[in-house]
Amino acid sequence: MDIARRIDHAMSAAIERAQGRHGVAPGRLAAALNYAVTPGGARIRPTLCLSVALACGDDRPELADAAAVALELIHCASLVHDDLPCFDDADFRRGKPTVHLAYSEPLAVLTGDSLIIAAFDELASAATRPEDALRALALVRLLARQSGMPHGICAGQGWESEEKVDLRAYHRSKTGALFVAATQMGALAAGRDAEPWEELGARIGEAFQVADDLRDALYDEEVLGKPAGQDAAHARPSAVEELGVQGAIRRLRDILGGAIASIPSCPGEAQLAQMVRLYAERMTPVAPARV
Amino acid sequence: MDIARRIDHAMSAAIERAQGRHGVAPGRLAAALNYAVTPGGARIRPTLCLSVALACGDDRPELADAAAVALELIHCASLVHDDLPCFDDADFRRGKPTVHLAYSEPLAVLTGDSLIIAAFDELASAATRPEDALRALALVRLLARQSGMPHGICAGQGWESEEKVDLRAYHRSKTGALFVAATQMGALAAGRDAEPWEELGARIGEAFQVADDLRDALYDEEVLGKPAGQDAAHARPSAVEELGVQGAIRRLRDILGGAIASIPSCPGEAQLAQMVRLYAERMTPVAPARV
Numbered sequence: 001m002d003i004a005r006r007i008d009h010a011m012s013a014a015i016e017r018a019q020g021r022h023g024v025a026p027g028r029l030a031a032a033l034n035y036a037v038t039p040g041g042a043r044i045r046p047t048l049c050l051s052v053a054l055a056c057g058d059d060r061p062e063l064a065d066a067a068a069v070a071l072e073l074i075h076c077a078s079l080v081h082d083d084l085p086c087f088d089d090a091d092f093r094r095g096k097p098t099v100h101l102a103y104s105e106p107l108a109v110l111t112g113d114s115l116i117i118a119a120f121d122e123l124a125s126a127a128t129r130p131e132d133a134l135r136a137l138a139l140v141r142l143l144a145r146q147s148g149m150p151h152g153i154c155a156g157q158g159w160e161s162e163e164k165v166d167l168r169a170y171h172r173s174k175t176g177a178l179f180v181a182a183t184q185m186g187a188l189a190a191g192r193d194a195e196p197w198e199e200l201g202a203r204i205g206e207a208f209q210v211a212d213d214l215r216d217a218l219y220d221e222e223v224l225g226k227p228a229g230q231d232a233a234h235a236r237p238s239a240v241e242e243l244g245v246q247g248a249i250r251r252l253r254d255i256l257g258g259a260i261a262s263i264p265s266c267p268g269e270a271q272l273a274q275m276v277r278l279y280a281e282r283m284t285p286v287a288p289a290r291v
Numbered sequence: 292m293d294i295a296r297r298i299d300h301a302m303s304a305a306i307e308r309a310q311g312r313h314g315v316a317p318g319r320l321a322a323a324l325n326y327a328v329t330p331g332g333a334r335i336r337p338t339l340c341l342s343v344a345l346a347c348g349d350d351r352p353e354l355a356d357a358a359a360v361a362l363e364l365i366h367c368a369s370l371v372h373d374d375l376p377c378f379d380d381a382d383f384r385r386g387k388p389t390v391h392l393a394y395s396e397p398l399a400v401l402t403g404d405s406l407i408i409a410a411f412d413e414l415a416s417a418a419t420r421p422e423d424a425l426r427a428l429a430l431v432r433l434l435a436r437q438s439g440m441p442h443g444i445c446a447g448q449g450w451e452s453e454e455k456v457d458l459r460a461y462h463r464s465k466t467g468a469l470f471v472a473a474t475q476m477g478a479l480a481a482g483r484d485a486e487p488w489e490e491l492g493a494r495i496g497e498a499f500q501v502a503d504d505l506r507d508a509l510y511d512e513e514v515l516g517k518p519a520g521q522d523a524a525h526a527r528p529s530a531v532e533e534l535g536v537q538g539a540i541r542r543l544r545d546i547l548g549g550a551i552a553s554i555p556s557c558p559g560e561a562q563l564a565q566m567v568r569l570y571a572e573r574m575t576p577v578a579p580a581r582v
Contacts, residue, residue, distance in 0.1 A: 149309045
């Protein structure tokens with residue numbers, strides 16, 4: 001099965017488990033869980049996770065699938081909560097109304113909470129053999145570290161409520177954390193040491209941030225599926241503001257070059273480098289709708 | 292160390308870990324985490340969890356402490372999110388302003404999210420010996436099941452957004468789930484089978500619901516530390532409405548009698564029964580301020 005199909009399959013199974021048999025759980029919340037994770041978008045974090053697991057031999061595909069799904073569930077949960085009226089007050093996400101508009105604000109809060117919990121459940125339930133228990137527990141710890149406080153995406157969001165922001169910590173937590181989790185959890189799921197994989201995740205996260213700044217500055221709402229020009233509108237720090245469009249594109253290429261150079265030695269090293277190159281092409285804006 | 296001190300000690304350590312070293316994490320969110328879990332109140336779920344663990348021999352106190360803390364973190368997270376303007380819009384909790392009033396609505400959302408994640412982190416980090424990994428993983432699964440969808444407290448809250456409510460599922464999920472988690476996780480942490488402990492948790496949860504209905508009907512805001520008369524005001528189903536005050540008190544005593552009778556055979560059975568009797572006395576309202 002190719003990576004995209006593995007992710008789709010595992011995501012559907014996870015959402016069905018969280019929804020329960022028809023009628024046993026509150027129906028609107030059950031429907032909101034599915035709404036919040038579809039359509040899938042690029043599924044970039046689980047794809048990176050499975051790519052690393054495959055490069056490392058993928059000897060426990062069920063653990064790798066659970067790691068990929070857990071990452072995407074946490075990511076989707078953070079989007080649902082970030083879109084709430086008290087944060088970004090966003091009306092659209094992935095080209096459709098946000099969860100709090102489609103369902104309600106209480107159900108959006110509960111959807112995020114339920115997806116976070118489902119992520120940890122998936123990891124703990126994937127260790128069907130006693131000898132996989134240590135790996136599964138390490139995956140739980142890694143995901144918790146990159147999601148919560150003091151260093152995960154919750155911390156990243158939390159920096160937005162500070163008067164003095166540590167910009168490096170902000171970006172590292174808000175965007176970088178789940179990319180680091182993706183590479184490290186992919187390696188861990190395949191029985192490798194997580195630590196050497198931190199740099200690859202961190203650099204891809206950094207590249208993703210620059211690419212996001214470029215898209216926000218260059219594309220319109222129709223292409224993005226969400227409001228454009230938000231960095232300028234909210235006076236957020238942005239690579240485009242700092243370096244200009246061409247400078248930001250050069251910076252993006254440099255970071256991805258560094259990412260490829262950082263790939264630890266493993267059986268599928270060459271293929272993984274090829275995948276990062278492919279990402280690089282996809283990430284680099286080519287057809288600006290407005291400049 | 293007695294149970295209350297064990298809980299205080301483990302809760303403080305967990306919050307300090309989530310806060311991180313001074314300056315590395317966003318300070319207001321770090322402060323809000325501590326605010327949300329203090330003052331401790333009765334800590335009834337972790338107390339029940341440790342009481343069961345002790346009755347079962349408590350051969351891995353670090354796992355039992357983590358289970359107790361994880362339960363309380365999830366409970367506090369649910370209170371913070373339930374108090375949000377889009378749910379109960381509560382101004383006071385435990386006699387002080389709710390987290391969204393003291394800090395902000397975004398920080399209240401993030402506080403809940405961070406506490407949920409910290410709960411799973413505590414469980415996964417408590418298995419310091421490889422041979423404890425299976426127990427820790429089972430604890431993660433149990434907590435996830437009783438917290439999320441389709442059967443946990445998120446599901447319980449979710450029922451409030453349905454037109455047709457399954458009242459039994461609603462109460463079982465919203466109030467009962469964490470009590471079942473408390474007895475089962477206490478047993479699991481001490482290496483026992485969780486299943487036989489479900490009934491004790493379910494019955495104590497039921498008793499707690501009746502006691503809460505009684506308090507809501509009998510006491511005023513000053514005694515409760517939160518608004519009183521909310522069941523009548525929101526036309527919520529209540530044991531007092533159904534059975535009257537004396538009927539509800541009789542029902543409470545019956546349920547607790549059944550709870551004691553359900554305690555599985557274990558080394559500390561008699562002491563645990565004594566503890567439930569003590570709860571029963573504490574739960575039963577004695578000095579109604581208004582009838």
